[in-house]
Every structure is written in C-alpha cells, then in structure tokens.
Amino acid sequence: MGQAKQRGTFEQRKAQSQTSLASALLSGMDAALASAPEKLACAQGCSYCCHYHVYVYPHEVFALADYIRTLAEDAQGQIRRALLANVERIESMSVDEHIATNIACALLQNGLCSAYSVRPSACRQHHSLDGVSCKVTFYDTASPMQNIISAQRMANSARYILQMTRKLRASGYDITRYEMNRALLEALSDPGCRDRWNQGQKTFITVVDTTTEI
Ligand code: SF4
Numbered sequence: 381m382g383q384a385k386q387r388g389t390f391e392q393r394k395a396q397s398q399t400s401l402a403s404a405l406l407s408g409m410d411a412a413l414a415s416a417p418e419k420l421a422c423a424q425g426c427s428y429c430c431h432y433h434v435y436v437y438p439h440e441v442f443a444l445a446d447y448i449r450t451l452a453e454d455a456q457g458q459i460r461r462a463l464l465a466n467v468e469r470i471e472s473m474s475v476d477e478h479i480a481t482n483i484a485c486a487l488l489q490n491g492l493c494s495a496y497s498v499r500p501s502a503c504r505q506h507h508s509l510d511g512v513s514c515k516v517t518f519y520d521t522a523s524p525m526q527n528i529i530s531a532q533r534m535a536n537s538a539r540y541i542l543q544m545t546r547k548l549r550a551s552g553y554d555i556t557r558y559e560m561n562r563a564l565l566e567a568l569s570d571p572g573c574r575d576r577w578n579q580g581q582k583t584f585i586t587v588v589d590t591t592t593e594i
Pocket residue numbers: 429430431434485486487488489492493494495496499500503
C-alpha cells in the first residue's frame with residue numbers, strides 16, 4: 381500500500397516534470413526569438429508552412445498530446461482522425477516525397493493552429509520575411525525559389541536549441557527528432573512513450589522517419 385502510494389507520487393512527479401520542462405523549453409525558445417525584432421510577413425490565417433514535413437522533439441510531442449487531451453471529445457477525435465489520415469498517406473512516401481507534398485498539419489483548423497500555445501520549436505522558428513516566396517513554393521513545390529526566412533531568428537533559435545539539446549542529452553533524455561504525425565499519434569495511444577523518454581530510450585518506437593540533426 382505504502383509502496384503503491386509512493387510509486388503513484390513518483391509517476392505524477394515525472395508527468396508534471398515533462399509538462400513543465402516542455403513549457404519552460406518552449407518559453408525559452410520564444411525569448412530567443414523575441415530578441416530578433418524584424419518585420420515579418422507571417423500573419424494570422426496564413427498557413428502555407430503548416431503543410432510542411434515537421435520534425436519534433438519528444439518533449440514537444442508530449443506538450444501537444446497533453447494539450448489535445450484537454451480538448452472536447454469531438455475536437456480530440458477530429459485531430460486523431462486527421463493524424464491517422466496523414467500517417468496512412470505518408471506511409472508509402474519517402475521522406476523526400478513527403479517534403480515535396482503539401483500535407484496539411486493535423487492540428488491546422490480553418491487556417492489556424494489549434495495548438496498554437498504549444499506548437500513545437502520547428503514551427504516557432506519558421507518566420508518568413510516574404511509571403512510571396514511562401515506562396516510560390518507552396519503552389520510549385522519544385523520551384524527553385526527559396527523561402528525567405530528570417531536568418532537572425534533562425535540563428536537565435538538554433539543557438540537556443542543547441543544549448544537545450546546539450547542539457548537534455550546530459551540529463552540522459554532522448555533528443556532525436558521524430559516526424560510529427562506518427563509521433564503524436566503514438567503519444568496519444570501509448571503511455572509507454574513517456575517511460576521510454578524518461579529512461580533515455582528511443583521514445584517513439586513506431587516512427588521510422590527521424591533525425592538527430594538540429
Ligand atoms: S503544429 Fe500548428 S504551427 Fe505547427 S504545422 Fe501544425 S498547425 Fe502549423
């Protein structure tokens with residue numbers, strides 16, 4: 381009885397630390413970005429970049445999963461169905477094919493991010509200085525045109541992410557980045573993901589598309 385109580389308390393502490401760790405890291409990312417004040421082309425309702433291939437860190441996936449669980453049943457079901465549809469669609473694609481195909485993020489609703497407060501670092505750091513380049517490369521994914529991204533913000537966020545991942549790695553956490561659709565679907569259906577992350581193992585065992593690059 382006493383042991384069970386202790387174990388419950390320990391697991392609660394771990395779950396709390398995942399949530400607070402994710403929120404502290406995402407706030408740190410915002411602070412790093414805020415130190416680069418530039419005139420951005422990004423505006424509410426513009427969602428070209430929400431059709432990209434996205435890699436996410438495990439703690440970011442947990443923050444998204446925790447957020448989704450606070451939503452009404454209908455909204456949760458809608459997101460799960462969208463995730464599953466995306467996973468089934470990209471299953472037969474190579475990473476390059478996925479990157480070259482506009483697939484709407486499962487969290488995108490009516491042109492807005494439905495999980496904006498906990499969107500992952502890849503989304504936070506993507507700031508365009510020219511909406512035309514976003515539009516052209518969206519409609520013509522083979523276009524040689526490059527998106528004109530804020531280099532200053534990218535550099536600030538890269539510096540922050542490097543520090544963050546060094547600390548996480550030193551603490552024994554998995555710092556692999558995982559393809560978002562598959563990772564989030566697994567996080568929503570397999571509680572074992574959190575244990576694996578806490579134990580420094582590969583967090584999402586169903587995700588093949590991963591990278592250790594920052
Ligand atoms: S998580 Fe939000 S910001 Fe990121 S791609 Fe999805 S809808 Fe866009």
